Amino acid sequence: MSNSRLRCVVLDDYQAVAAAMADWDRLGARVAVEFEKRALTDDAQVLARLADADIIVANRERTPFDAARLAALPKLKLLVTTGMGNAAIDMEAASARGIIVSGTGNAGAPTAELTWALILGLSRQIVREANGLKEGHWQQTLGMALKGKILGLVGLGRVGLAVAAIGRAFGMQVMAWSPRLDDARAAEAGVRRAASLEETFEKADVISLHATLNPASRGLVDAGLIGRMKPSAYLINTSRAGLVDEAALIAALKAKTIAGAGIDVFHIEPLPADHGLLALPNVLATPHLGYVTDDNYAAYFGDAVENIASWLENRPVRVLNPAV
Known part of the structure; x- marks a missing residue:
């Protein structure tokens, strides 16, 4: 040198x-x-x-x-x-x-914390209510209580485990899916192993993505999976944008076949101000703050x-x- x-x-x-x-x-x-x-x-x-x-x-x-x-x-x-x-x-x-x-x-803690900021922000409509209060409005929405609801996790690594622990603290039922997850590890984490990815999307009230992005998982959350979600369910992604078919998600949000999405990761970053996701009232988006x-x-x-x-x-x- x-x-x-x-x-x-x-x-x-x-x-x-x-x-x-x-x-x-x-x-x-x-x-x-x-x-x-x-x-x-x-x-x-x-x-x-x-x-x-x-x-x-x-x-x-x-x-x-x-x-x-x-x-x-x-x-x-x-x-x-x-x-x-x-x-x-x-x-x-x-x-x-x-x-x-x-x-x-x-x-991993900062990403888990932001995941819960998005979940709470959506389930209690925090942004709309806070902005409405400044505009002179009082109680415009009806929030979704989390206690007793099902939290579905896709991936149960370090961040997923932290998100699961907070979900249990809120009194939620936590289920998780990962291609390598077995019953013993799920039990150790205090969650129920979902029989399939499809079951996770069908039953969960809040779905949070914590999978790694690789060739097998790219586009994992496609139109078919999103179509299995409850109309009252929320999708949260603080992991990787590539896990989700963005066009399919936007279509579901526009059609209101799901309640909303909390998103911190995007296919294009920084996200253009005119991006379609930002125009949707049922999207809570943050500028990739999970690690910041x-x-x-x-x-x-x-x-x-x-x-x-x-x-x-x-x-x-x-x-x-x-x-x-």
């Missing part, structure tokens, strides 16, 4: 907080760190901003790094992603180019600094791609 000054770009610092969330000065005179507050939405923007970067810190999966894009970044040596997985990075292509990809720690908390950012950027410092010392940590 030469002693020349390296250039590091931290992407998607929308709130302008990344600089304060970690001790970037630890990198000393070896690295010049820049923080990008804009959303870079196309190749031209991305390549113009990153063409001379030796190190990139990517926030989640917002900026894809496929083989073609990596090839257009000839100086890139270290790519840090927040979290310990990033489907938007071509790991094999990175390895072939000698680029080390490393990850960071993260917490002070403790999570401290973990992300604290670990990112450690990753860079360790790499500078020729002992990279939290490496995600095959050995380079």
